[in-house]
Amino acid sequence: MYEFDVLAVGGTVIDGTGGPARRADVGIRGDRIVLLGRAVPNATAREVLDCTGHVLAPGFIDLHSHADFTVRDAPSAEACIRQGVTTIVTGNCGSSPFPITPERRHALDTTLARGGSSSAEMPWEDFDGFAHAVEQAEPCVNLAALVGHSALRIAAVGTELRPATADETAHMCELLARAAEQGVFGLSTGLIYAPGSFAGTDEVVSLATEARRAGLLYSTHIRDEGDHLVEAVTEALDTARRSGVRLQVSHLKAMGPANHGKVHEALALIESAAAEGLDVACDVYPYAASSTRLTSRLPDWALDGGLDALLARLDKPKTREAIAAELRAKTGHTFLPEGTVIAAMPPGRYSSWVGGTVQDIAVATGRDPAEASLDVLSAHQAQVWIVNHAMSEADVDTVLRHPLSAVVSDGWELDTATDGHPHPRHFGTFARVLARYTRDRQILTLQDAVRKMSALPAARLGLTDRGTVSEGMVADLTVFDPETVSDTATYDAPLSYAEGTRHVLVNGRPVLRDGAFTAHRPGMMLRKTAARR
Numbered sequence: 001m002y003e004f005d006v007l008a009v010g011g012t013v014i015d016g017t018g019g020p021a022r023r024a025d026v027g028i029r030g031d032r033i034v035l036l037g038r039a040v041p042n043a044t045a046r047e048v049l050d051c052t053g054h055v056l057a058p059g060f061i062d063l064h065s066h067a068d069f070t071v072r073d074a075p076s077a078e079a080c081i082r083q084g085v086t087t088i089v090t091g092n093c094g095s096s097p098f099p100i101t102p103e104r105r106h107a108l109d110t111t112l113a114r115g116g117s118s119s120a121e122m123p124w125e126d127f128d129g130f131a132h133a134v135e136q137a138e139p140c141v142n143l144a145a146l147v148g149h150s151a152l153r154i155a156a157v158g159t160e161l162r163p164a165t166a167d168e169t170a171h172m173c174e175l176l177a178r179a180a181e182q183g184v185f186g187l188s189t190g191l192i193y194a195p196g197s198f199a200g201t202d203e204v205v206s207l208a209t210e211a212r213r214a215g216l217l218y219s220t221h222i223r224d225e226g227d228h229l230v231e232a233v234t235e236a237l238d239t240a241r242r243s244g245v246r247l248q249v250s251h252l253k254a255m256g257p258a259n260h261g262k263v264h265e266a267l268a269l270i271e272s273a274a275a276e277g278l279d280v281a282c283d284v285y286p287y288a289a290s291s292t293r294l295t296s297r298l299p300d301w302a303l304d305g306g307l308d309a310l311l312a313r314l315d316k317p318k319t320r321e322a323i324a325a326e327l328r329a330k331t332g333h334t335f336l337p338e339g340t341v342i343a344a345m346p347p348g349r350y351s352s353w354v355g356g357t358v359q360d361i362a363v364a365t366g367r368d369p370a371e372a373s374l375d376v377l378s379a380h381q382a383q384v385w386i387v388n389h390a391m392s393e394a395d396v397d398t399v400l401r402h403p404l405s406a407v408v409s410d411g412w413e414l415d416t417a418t419d420g421h422p423h424p425r426h427f428g429t430f431a432r433v434l435a436r437y438t439r440d441r442q443i444l445t446l447q448d449a450v451r452k453m454s455a456l457p458a459a460r461l462g463l464t465d466r467g468t469v470s471e472g473m474v475a476d477l478t479v480f481d482p483e484t485v486s487d488t489a490t491y492d493a494p495l496s497y498a499e500g501t502r503h504v505l506v507n508g509r510p511v512l513r514d515g516a517f518t519a520h521r522p523g524m525m526l527r528k529t530a531a532r533r
Contacts, residue, residue, distance in 0.1 A: 004045040005029055006508065011051025011479060016058040016455035016468040018447050026056060028475040031508035036471050049503050049510065051479050055446070058454035058467050059086025059476030059506065060430050063283055064219070064250055064408035066090065068097050068130070068145065072121075074414035075139040075521060082497045083430040084478030085409075086506045087526070089461060091146035092250060092410070093221040094190030097122050098130045098147065099175050101155045108154050110307045110383070111195065127182040131525040139523035140511045142476070144461060146186040146219060147179040149207060150196040161198045161304035169203055173210040180210075183527025185461050186217035188250075191232070192224065193296055194303035201235055208243035215528070217460060219248040226255040226334040233266045237273045240280060248460055249282040251410050252399050253290065253391050256334040260392035263399055270404060281460055283406040284399040286432050288391040289491070291343060291410070291423035294377060294384040297335050299326045307382040314378045328370040337362060337369035339389030341491075342376070344420030349379040355421040358386075387423050387491065397443055400433075406457045407433050407449075416495040424494040428487030431498035435486040446482060462528065479503040 006028040013024045013036070027035030027043070060083065068090035071077065080088060090096070095112040100122060109122075124130050127145060134143055149172075156171040157164050164172065176187060187207060190196045208218050218240065222232035233249065240247035249270065254262040273280050295303060295310065302323045303310055313319045331337060337359040344354065353361050353376075362372035376384055399405050411426035430453055437443040444452070458467025465474050478501060485500030504512035509522040 002044045002046050003027070004035070004043065006047050006049065006475070006505065006510065007039060007043060007045035008049040008051050008056055008477070008479065008503070009039060011054050011056035013469055014055050014057045014447055014450045015470060016450055018451040018455070021055070021447065026469065026477070028505070028508045031474055033469065033471050033473050033475050036469060047510065049479070049513065051503065053481065054479045054502055055482050056469065056477060056479050057084070057450045058469050059478050059504065060084045060453040061087045061089070061457040061461070061463070061467060062409050062411075062430075063089050063248070063406050063457035063460060064092045064410050066092060066095065066410070066412035067414055068143070070412050070414055071134060071139055071143065072137040074417070075137040076517065077139055077141040077414045077523070078517070079411075079414050079416075079427045079497060080141050081504050081512050081517070082499075082501055083428070084480055084501050084504055085141065085430055086476040086478065086504065087142040087144060087466065089144045089146065089185070089457070091148050091184070092188045092219060094148040094150035094188055094193060094196040096146065096148035096151045096188070098124060098127050099151060099155045099179065100125050104154050104158060107159050107306050108151060111154060111159060112148070112150060127179045127184055131183070131527070134525050138521040140506060140521050141523045142506065142526050143523070144185045144463070144526040146188040146217070147176060147184045149187065149189040149199070149204070150193065152176060152207070153195050153199065157195070159195050159304075159306035159309075161194075161300055163200055164203050169206050172207060176207055176210050177214060180214035180216055180528070184216065185526075185528050186219055187211040188219040188221070190221040192221055193293070194300060197223065197300055201239060205239050205242045208239050208245040212243050212245040215462070216245070217248055217462065218243075218245040219250055221250045225253055226259050229254055229259060229262045230265050230269070233269050237269060237278065237280065240273070240278055246279040249280070251408060252282040252284055252405070254395050255290070255388075255390045256336070258333060260395055263395045267399065267402055274404065281404045281406065282399065282402070283408040284396065285408055285410050285425050285429055286396060286400060286437055287423070287425050288393045288396055289339070289387050289389040289423065290391065291385065291387045291425070294373060294386050295382055297327055297330065297373065298323060310382050311378065314374055320374060324370040324374055327373060328368065331369055334390065336388075336390050341387040341389070341421065343385040343387050343422050345376070345380040345384040348381075350376045385420070387421075400437060400443055405452065406460060407452045416497070418495065422494050424487070424489035424491055427489035427494065427496055428498055431485050431500065432487035434480065434482065439482060463526070464529070475505050475508040477503070477505040
């Protein structure tokens, strides 16, 4: 009889706590770590993993992902596994594929779905149904879900630009409570995106209060990341104070040259709130470009009623010009046409411009950038994704260094079998932190980099049995070469896997061994411990 199912020997363990590295072997039985130390010379194991010259660390936890819309099409999750990511947290920015009401499936599809998903491919109504579908796909990675405010609002209110009624707010709270009972870990908002942006602070506080009752995390893409960044962070903190909820400020950044440096004031507000006793933290991705929908640049009134209503408005010359005028006013400030790259969109007139900028299209067609943007939206069902170069590298450094910040990808592509020209963060985030920001630039120590990608996000999420290497913990592990680990995905060539990861284990099973995928796909849909199973 074997003493261990898996024995990882000869590695340098960085356990995720931020503590010092040490040489140790790791013995695994079932899905748990049962030995952290030196294995006896005659120890037996079904499988031995040589980790000599490599770091053994907790599997990384991506606290901010949108892969709920793509994981069933790419269950091997190769982009994650090759970075050492073993758990992804979905349902961020107010966008989740549940709850779905039959009469509003189309609205959720056009407003929230990513990566080509459609309501016809989402035959569930609630988190239980979604979780079952994910488990049927047998993913390599674990998933933990948040429920999105925009999905709740579509289910209860629709896509209209108006306050929710008291009954509608109560219905959203009921749907949130049901999702909590089924095992979600949190509530998210995307207050910069319609229809989440249509909600006032009181509506958000009501939902955050329900989230606090259920012991959930509240994760928010704040209402403004440009001119009113500080006010938006203040709103998030006030929501947490009024509701008592635990707060996570998503992918903290400052958009537009005039706003660069404002992250210092934002972080000071977060620090002050934490000092007064608020449970608050933030996260960041290691790139100076974001990725989002082109419609996020438009005024809320243009999106009243959803994308179908927007397309109808764009067919009316006077209304179209009014929308263009508001977008034109942002040009050169928070809307930079030369830095707005077309990442993906359905087939149409401008398909050949994927990978080019809005400025390129404007010059080629003789239109100004605002008009060119609306032309592209009109020709592609208003479903246009962009990579937006409007951030500061110095701001990224500042947020990444901060002790309250976790590392996230904000990604959704899980393999290279994808159309378009996506952001490289899907394929490179965690390797990039280890390579560029730790080994090369020494913005972080290796111990702190690992902490920001393991124990810290686990603590924010409330995962008590993952995120560190210690006896009794679930054996989600990554083994990488600190000298060669690197991100190979670039803005020009984003569909390229990270390198330098040797072994990855998920729930005690090796999914990557000596750089090659095994036949194991042991990932699961995690559910909040206190929730019904």
